Amino acid sequence: MDFLKITKVENVQLEKSQGVFVGTLHLTTHQLIFKYSNNKEELWISYPIIHTVERRPPTSEPRYWPLFIKCRNFVFVTISVPIEDEAIDVFDTVQKLTCISSISQLYAFYYKPEKEFKCKDGWKVYDTRKEFDRMGVGTKTKTWRFSDVNEKYTLCPTYPRMLIVPQKISDTVLIHAAKFRSKSRIPTLSYLHHNKASITRSSQPMVGIQKKRSIQDEKLIQAIFESHLETHSGRHVYGSTAHNLIIDARPTANAMANTALGAGSENTEYYKNCERKFMGIDNIHVMRESLAKIVEILQIADSQGLPIKKSQLDKSNWLKHISILLSSAYEIIETVNVKASHVLIHCSDGWDRTAQLTSISELCLDPYYRTFRGFQVLIEKEWVSFGHKFSDRSGHLSNERYFINMSNTNAAGSAFNSVQSKFYKQSHVREISPVFHQFLDCVYQLFQQNPTRFEFNEKFLVGLHYHCYSCQFGTFLFNSEKERKEYHVTEKTYSVWDYFNSDREAYLNPSYCGEEKDKDPKGDMGNYLKGKMMN
Structure with a gap:
C-alpha cells in the first residue's frame, strides 16, 4: 500500500475506441478500475497487462491532464484527470505498482477468487x-x-x-x-x-x-x-x-x-x-x-x-x-x-x-x-x-522506461518517437x-x-x-x-x-x-x- 499515492479520482474522462465516458477511477494494489457514471459497468486493467503509459500535455478547454495507456492485449485507453497533481499521482502510482522488482510480488501470489473454483486439479x-x-x-x-x-x-x-x-x-x-x-x-x-x-x-x-x-x-x-x-x-x-x-x-x-x-x-x-x-x-x-x-x-x-x-x-x-x-x-x-x-x-x-x-x-x-x-x-x-x-x-517485470512523461514538451509526438526508439534498444526489452x-x-x-x-x-x-x-x-x-x-x-x-x-x-x-x-x-x-x- 506504500505505493498508493492516490486511490480514487472523481470526474475522470475515459476515451476508448472513439467513445468518451465520464466516471470514477479507483487504484488498487493490483489493478486500476474505471467505474462508469451509470454504476453498471467497470473497466479493469491489471498492472502487468500494461505495456506503456504516456503522461501527455494538458488539453485546452476543458482542461484535462491525459494519460495514454497501451495494453498488451491490444486495449488502448486515454484516462484524463481534471487536476494536474492528481494526474501526477496516478501516473506515479501506476508506475510503481507496474514496475516491481520480483516475480513473487506479482498478483498471482495475492489473488483470491471471489468464489472458490469448482475445479481444483x-x-x-x-x-x-x-x-x-x-x-x-x-x-x-x-x-x-x-x-x-x-x-x-x-x-x-x-x-x-x-x-x-x-x-x-x-x-x-x-x-x-x-x-x-x-x-x-x-x-x-x-x-x-x-x-x-x-x-x-x-x-x-x-x-x-x-x-x-x-x-x-x-x-x-x-x-x-x-x-x-x-x-x-x-x-x-x-x-x-x-x-x-x-x-x-x-x-x-x-x-x-x-x-x-x-x-x-x-x-x-x-x-x-x-x-x-x-x-x-x-x-x-x-x-x-x-x-x-x-x-x-x-x-x-x-x-x-x-x-x-x-x-x-x-x-x-x-x-x-x-x-x-x-x-x-x-x-x-x-x-x-x-x-x-x-x-x-x-x-x-x-x-x-x-x-x-x-x-x-x-x-x-x-x-x-x-x-x-x-x-x-x-x-x-x-x-x-x-x-x-x-x-x-x-515481460512480466516491467521497466520505468515504459512510463514516458511528455507533459513538458510542445513537440510531444517527435519527443515520444525519439524516446521510444532509444528505450526499445535497451537490454531490458531484448x-x-x-x-x-x-x-x-x-x-x-x-x-x-x-x-x-x-x-x-x-x-x-x-x-x-x-x-x-x-x-x-x-x-x-x-x-x-x-x-x-x-x-x-x-x-x-x-x-x-x-x-x-x-x-x-x-x-x-x-x-x-x-x-x-x-x-x-x-x-x-x-x-x-x-x-x-x-x-
Whole structure:
C-alpha cells in the first residue's frame, strides 16, 4: 500500500475506441478500475497487462491532464484527470505498482477468487508418465524409457525433471551428450505417434568453427532414429530411416552465424540416415518488431475508427511469420504421419521456435490435443514443462522506461518517437517476444480452417493470451519448471486451468464433431489438417 499515492479520482474522462465516458477511477494494489457514471459497468486493467503509459500535455478547454495507456492485449485507453497533481499521482502510482522488482510480488501470489473454483486439479492436468503412457511409451513399444537423470535439475536446469529417452541409452551417455548441446538441452522425446515415429526436441549442437563432434550425441540421435525397431528382434515395424529429419528452425544464415560463437548446426556426415532442413523462422527480435508494427496499426485503427487493410498487415510481416511456422509444421507432419519417420527439432536454445513447431505439429497429428483438456496438456508439456521463458518473453517485470512523461514538451509526438526508439534498444526489452502469442495465432488459423475439429473456441485462445500477461495465475510465471518449484508456485498460486475448467461450457466449440470425424483406422487427422494448412 506504500505505493498508493492516490486511490480514487472523481470526474475522470475515459476515451476508448472513439467513445468518451465520464466516471470514477479507483487504484488498487493490483489493478486500476474505471467505474462508469451509470454504476453498471467497470473497466479493469491489471498492472502487468500494461505495456506503456504516456503522461501527455494538458488539453485546452476543458482542461484535462491525459494519460495514454497501451495494453498488451491490444486495449488502448486515454484516462484524463481534471487536476494536474492528481494526474501526477496516478501516473506515479501506476508506475510503481507496474514496475516491481520480483516475480513473487506479482498478483498471482495475492489473488483470491471471489468464489472458490469448482475445479481444483489444475496443477495435475499434466502428468508426465500418464501422458507418455497414453502415447505408448512402455506399453506399445519398449524402445523408450523414463529417465530420472535430471531429477534435481543438475543435468539441465531448464528441462523437466523427468526425461524420455531411448531404452538403449544410459544416463552416463546422456550426461556426456549434454556437454555438446547448448544449455545442456539434449535430444529427448516430445511426442510418439501411433506408428512409432517420434518427435524429439533439443537445443543446437556446440559445433563451432572447429567443427567439433560428440560420439555420445551421435549415439543418442542414432538410437532415436532407430526407435521404431523392436529391441528384442531388430525387426522394422513402420517406416524407413531414410526419411528422418533434423529440423533447424532458424534461417541458414543465423545458424551459420552461431558457429562463430561456438555453436551451429549438425554435420549430417556424422548423423546417419537423415536429412537436415532449415525452416527460416526469424529470431525473437524480428518477431518483437513485427508485433510492434501490428500494435501501431491497431492503435491507429482504434483511434480513427478505420478498417485494417491487408496491405498494412503485409508491411508488418506478421502473417508471413505465421505462414512460415505453419509450413514448417507441414514438413514435420508429413515426415511423421506419411513417411512414418523421426524428426528432431531445435532452434538455438530450444525453448522458443522449437516449442512452436513441436506443439503445432502435435496438435495436427493427435486429435487428443484438439480437445479442451488435451490442449491444456499440450501447453503444459511443450511450453511450461520444457522451459519456455514465459517471464522473460512476456515481460512480466516491467521497466520505468515504459512510463514516458511528455507533459513538458510542445513537440510531444517527435519527443515520444525519439524516446521510444532509444528505450526499445535497451537490454531490458531484448528478451521480450510474442513467441507464445504466435503459437496461439497459428492455432486460431487452424481453427478457422477446421472449425469442427477443435473442442475449444476462440474465446479460450483469447483468454490464454490475456492470462499469459495478466499474472493472475501461476501457470505462466517464471522461466522453467525448476524456478516454479523453487518459488512453490503450486502451493502459493492458482492454476489458470482451474479458472477455465470451472467455467468449461463458456470455452467449448458448439460445432465440434471431432470424435466422429477422427475415428479412422489410424486414429488421427494429420493428413487432413496438413492439407488444409497449405491451402
